[in-house]
Amino acid sequence: MAADLSTASPTPGxxxxxxxxxxxxxxxxxxxxxxxxxxxxxxxxxxxxIQAVDGVDFAIRKGETLGLVGESGCGKTTVARTLxxxxxxxxxxxxxxxxxxxxxxxxxxxxxxRRIQMIFQDPxxxxxxxMRVGQIIAEPWVIHADVLPRRLWATRIGExxxxxxxxxxxxxxxxxxxxxGQRQRIGIxxxxxxxxxxxxxxxxxxxxxVSVQAQVVNLLEKxxxxxxxxxxxxxxxxxxxxxxxxxxxxxxxxxxVEIGPVESVYKTPRHPYTKAxxxxxxxxxxxxxxxxxxILLQGEVPSPANxxxxxxxxxxxWKAQSLCAERxxxxxxxxxxxxxxxxxxxxxxxxxxxxxRKKSTQ
Amino acid sequence: MRAPMPDAAPPLLEVTDLRVEFRSGxxxxxxxxxxxxxxxxxxxxxxxxxxxxGKSVTAAAIMRLLASPPAHITGGSIRFDGAExxxxxxxxxxxxxxxxxxxxxxxxxASLNPVFSVGWQIAEPFRxxxxxxxxxxxxxxxxxxxxxxxPEPRQRARDYPHQFSGGMxxxxxxxxxxALDPKLLIADEPTTALDVTVQAQIMDLLLGLQRERHMAxxxxxxxxxxxxxxxxxxxVMYGGRVVESGPVRDVLSRPAHPYTLAxxxxxxxxxxxxxxxxxxxxxxxxxxNLPTGCSFHPRCRMATxxxxxxxxxxxxxxxxxxxxxxxxxxVFGGR
Numbered sequence: 288m289a290a291d292l293s294t295a296s297p298t299p300g301x302x303x304x305x306x307x308x309x310x311x312x313x314x315x316x317x318x319x320x321x322x323x324x325x326x327x328x329x330x331x332x333x334x335x336x337i338q339a340v341d342g343v344d345f346a347i348r349k350g351e352t353l354g355l356v357g358e359s360g361c362g363k364t365t366v367a368r369t370l371x372x373x374x375x376x377x378x379x380x381x382x383x384x385x386x387x388x389x390x391x392x393x394x395x396x397x398x399x400x401r402r403i404q405m406i407f408q409d410p411x412x413x414x415x416x417x418m419r420v421g422q423i424i425a426e427p428w429v430i431h432a433d434v435l436p437r438r439l440w441a442t443r444i445g446e447x448x449x450x451x452x453x454x455x456x457x458x459x460x461x462x463x464x465x466x467x468g469q470r471q472r473i474g475i476x477x478x479x480x481x482x483x484x485x486x487x488x489x490x491x492x493x494x495x496x497v498s499v500q501a502q503v504v505n506l507l508e509k510x511x512x513x514x515x516x517x518x519x520x521x522x523x524x525x526x527x528x529x530x531x532x533x534x535x536x537x538x539x540x541x542x543x544v545e546i547g548p549v550e551s552v553y554k555t556p557r558h559p560y561t562k563a564x565x566x567x568x569x570x571x572x573x574x575x576x577x578x579x580x581x582i583l584l585q586g587e588v589p590s591p592a593n594x595x596x597x598x599x600x601x602x603x604x605w606k607a608q609s610l611c612a613e614r615x616x617x618x619x620x621x622x623x624x625x626x627x628x629x630x631x632x633x634x635x636x637x638x639x640x641x642x643x644r645k646k647s648t649q
Numbered sequence: 650m651r652a653p654m655p656d657a658a659p660p661l662l663e664v665t666d667l668r669v670e671f672r673s674g675x676x677x678x679x680x681x682x683x684x685x686x687x688x689x690x691x692x693x694x695x696x697x698x699x700x701x702x703g704k705s706v707t708a709a710a711i712m713r714l715l716a717s718p719p720a721h722i723t724g725g726s727i728r729f730d731g732a733e734x735x736x737x738x739x740x741x742x743x744x745x746x747x748x749x750x751x752x753x754x755x756x757x758x759a760s761l762n763p764v765f766s767v768g769w770q771i772a773e774p775f776r777x778x779x780x781x782x783x784x785x786x787x788x789x790x791x792x793x794x795x796x797x798x799x800p801e802p803r804q805r806a807r808d809y810p811h812q813f814s815g816g817m818x819x820x821x822x823x824x825x826x827x828a829l830d831p832k833l834l835i836a837d838e839p840t841t842a843l844d845v846t847v848q849a850q851i852m853d854l855l856l857g858l859q860r861e862r863h864m865a866x867x868x869x870x871x872x873x874x875x876x877x878x879x880x881x882x883x884x885v886m887y888g889g890r891v892v893e894s895g896p897v898r899d900v901l902s903r904p905a906h907p908y909t910l911a912x913x914x915x916x917x918x919x920x921x922x923x924x925x926x927x928x929x930x931x932x933x934x935x936x937x938n939l940p941t942g943c944s945f946h947p948r949c950r951m952a953t954x955x956x957x958x959x960x961x962x963x964x965x966x967x968x969x970x971x972x973x974x975x976x977x978x979x980v981f982g983g984r
Contacts, residue, residue: 358844466932496699497871498948501915501928523844530917530926567849569874571901571918583853584846587814 311346312517313485318343318379320365324592337592339365341541343379344618347485352511352518354532354549356525356564360588361538363521367489370519371405372396383485401431404478408490410470414462420473421458424448427480434481447476451506468499475506485517492527504530525568529553537561540599541591543618547625557621557632560600598630606631659731660687661865662711662833667725669703669710672718678937680706684725684891685963686884690832693859693866695876695897698886699933704869707886708837711867712752713742730832748778751826753855755838757818761810767821768794768806774828793824798854816847820854827858834859837869852879873916877901885909888934888944895970905964905972905981908945943974951976 321336340362347353355363369376372388381388388399407413414423421444428435435443445455451472462470471491478486491507492500504527511518511531522528528535529549536546537558545558556562563582584603589595595602601611610630618628669681681703688694698704709715711727727735729746737745754760762770771793772786781789787806794802797820810818819839826834836855840848856879859866868880876883876897884894885906893906904910914927931948934940943961946952955975964977974980 358846468932496933497873498699498912498915498929499932501917501926502930504917505926505928524917525845526917530924564846567845569848569852569872569878571873571877571913571916581849583849587816587847 310348312349312384313347313519314380314382315346315366315370316344316380316382318366318369318381319377320362320369320374321377335592338541338594339591340369340376341594343538343541343543345536345543345546347517347519349484349517350512350515351534352520352532354528354535355519355521355538356523356528356535357538358523358564358588360540360591362541362591363538364489366538367405367487367519367521371400371403371487397431401427401434401481402484404481404483404486406471406474406478406486406488406491409494410467410474411462411494413474414470416462418461419458420448420460420462420465423462423473424458424477424480427477431481443480447479450479450510451476452502466499467495468502471495471503472506475503475510479510479514482514483516485519486511487519487521489521490523491520493522493524500527507531525565537564540588540594542599542628544600544629545625545627546618551622551625555635557625557627557635558600558629559604559606559633562633598628606633658689660728661690661730662867663687663726663728664707664711665726665728667707667710667727668723669706669715669720670723671720676937679939680720680889680936681710682889682939684884684886684889686882686891686894688833688865688867688882690865691859691863692881693856693868693879694882694884695868695870695880696884696886696891697870697873697876699871701933701936702886703889703936704871704886705837708752708835708867708869711835712750713739713746748829749832751829751831751834753819753822753826753834753836753839755841757815757822757842758810760822761818763810766807766809767813771806771821771825771828774825778829780829789828790824793828794821797821797824797827797858798850799824815843816850819843819847819851823851823854823858827862827864830862831864833865833867835867835869838871839868840875841870841872848875855879873901873912885912888939889936890944890973892945892974893970893972895967899967899970903967903981905966905970905977906945906974907949907951907976907980909972910980911948911950951980 318340319342320340321338323336324334343366345353355366357363365374368374370381370388376389379389383399391399424444424447425440428440444458448455448457453469453472462473465473488507492503495503508531510516520528520531532549534547535549535552536543537560539560545552545556545561552561553565556565563584566580566582586603589602596612597615598611601607616628616630618626620626621632664687665685667681667684671678671680684703684707686694686696696704696707710722722735726733730749732745734742734745761767768787768790771790775781775786775789791802791806794806799805799817799820813821839855840851843851852875870876880897882895883897883900884891885908886892887908893900893904893909900909901913904913911929915929917926929948934944940947942958943956946956949956961973961975963971963973965971966977966981
């Protein structure tokens with residue numbers, strides 16, 4: 288149970304990651320989450336729905352990290368929260384080893400949650416300021432009383448703290464005595480306390496300073512590969528996601544527009560939105576002249592309360608035609624493993640013509 | 650954008666050895682202990698640093714936004730357009746800099762007044778400086794809204810800040826900052842709260858305006874990618890000091906300070922596949938209790954006893970490229 292992290296995986300990040308097994312341990316199908324608008328004061332009369340997540344399918348295999356990227360409001364955090372049943376989904380299924388999380392009753396859910404743990408974005412808000420670090424890490428064992436006999440708690444707390452790069456002595460301290468990066472480590476130790484099979488990480492490094500981010504990224508990577516934990520890694524930072532993930536799913540306005548192995552999606556994006564998103568990320572590299580292939584999208588993301596018909600990206604897409612407004616493109620495999628929801632996907636050789644390029648001159 | 654400016658052109662803004670401390674009770678937080686950088690017309694100078702490094706305090710000191718107490722400027726000089734403005738009286742400063750320096754803040758929602766229409770707010774600088782009034786000021790505000798890329802500016806000028814998205818609010822702030830056609834624009838993390846595709850739109854707008862008006866720009870940011878793409882010069886801040894500065898290409902491709910080098914090795918990059926991340930150990934320093942000598946020494950791979958004992962000199966490793974490190978030449982030569 289107490290794996291020694293220091294001997295596992297000497298150079299995380301450089302070695303080729305083990306190819307995850309084929310059978311998905313986690314299979315999400317047709318996930319929908321709509322929030323009613325209005326209600327309450329207006330006598331429960333709903334004025335429509337915010338379509339936060341509208342039909343999302345993906346699978347995660349054992350030991351695999353799936354990166355979920357997209358901009359604010361695209362629904363990525365809602366996906367995570369419904370999978371944890373922190374929000375009730377409107378429709379769909381989430382099969383965990385074949386068992387539907389969305390249909391589980393309270394007792395079943397308690398057992399499932401033991402195997403799925405979450406790491407939150409804000410290391411300041413997600414730790415109880417009145418509890419000592421040791422109590423925070425031991426809390427899962429209070430809830431799941433059969434996991435670890437109480438006499439072993441102290442030893443295990445020490446081991447967990449060491450595995451995230453802190454000292455066993457730190458168990459006696461309070462969260463305010465730690466820096467942001469250290470608090471995120473405490474959150475990770477708590478998530479590991481139940482030996483989960485899946486970690487759901489919602490923007491785990493976004494709140495951290497640049498010089499501290501890499502420490503936590505390396506730690507997550509080490510934990511993920513040495514414990515062979517599957518991971519749903521949600522972030523808006525495309526560089527961090529590329530670094531962490533085996534596969535990546537790109538969301539736009541509540542739907543997945545492209546999903547596939549991380550290298551092929553980054554190198555040859557097939558969906559116009561993926562390409563625009565990747566091109567917008569500022570680069571340190573001086574070899575390519577800065578912004579040379581940047582696609583500047585026009586306008587803004589439409590309201591999820593009233594999304595465009597057909598393809599939701601069509602209002603900002605330079606390839607859109609009338610078909611895009613009429614029919615919603617299904618997520619189809621255009622090459623083994625890389626699926627795209629687009630009627631006119633980009634060819635790998637597509638370099639954007641100057642007529643195509645929405646390069647604003649203003 | 651990156652066209653070299655003739656060296657003869659004097660800097661528009663010249664900050665030299667600026668020092669600011671915050672005093673509360675017995676505690677003294679030395680937020681800036683020596684910041685030196687400059688920017689010429691038509692150029693962009695980036696001030697790069699993590700939270701607490703002193704980059705925003707530097708901007709606030711230039712703009713006279715520091716409340717005293719608790720803030721005290723204890724040394725250094727700020728020269729704008731050829732004259733010292735640090736010791737100037739407030740009315741003198743307003744006359745010299747009020748019109749000629751514009752500022753864009755990170756949090757547009759907090760910086761706009763929620764109870765006035767955006768048109769009224771953009772027209773405010775014209776009224777405040779007695780340039781235009783009433784309808785004429787509002788019409789000018791509508792023009793500016795159009796210039797910063799807000800569709801249907803005449804209608805939108807009557808809307809209130811909450812009716813705009815994050816990116817649009819940032820455009821409104823930019824319209825206000827450029828209203829008086831300033832010579833210098835200070836942008837404090839202008840895109841940090843925005844999504845990457847919106848960030849690209851806003852940076853494009855800022856650079857377009859800068860080119861069109863031949864403004865100087867000081868860009869305060871923590872994002873190495875943004876610095877690489879838009880700045881001509883960069884000043885890297887750590888522990889309240891500018892520890893390295895120079896032309897952006899030189900500094901980022903051949904850093905001379907171990908902190909800059911370590912920062913570059915610790916960020917994952919979207920343009921490269923899997924690479925090993927080399928994190929910087931420890932945490933940023935406590936500004937109320939700075940380490941002795943070089944404040945980076947507890948986290949530095951190359952630190953020696955000398956670094957713990959005394960402040961390193963400012964070494965010029967290449968023309969215009971400075972680093973405050975005993976081993977600057979070694980770091981610079983090592984790559």
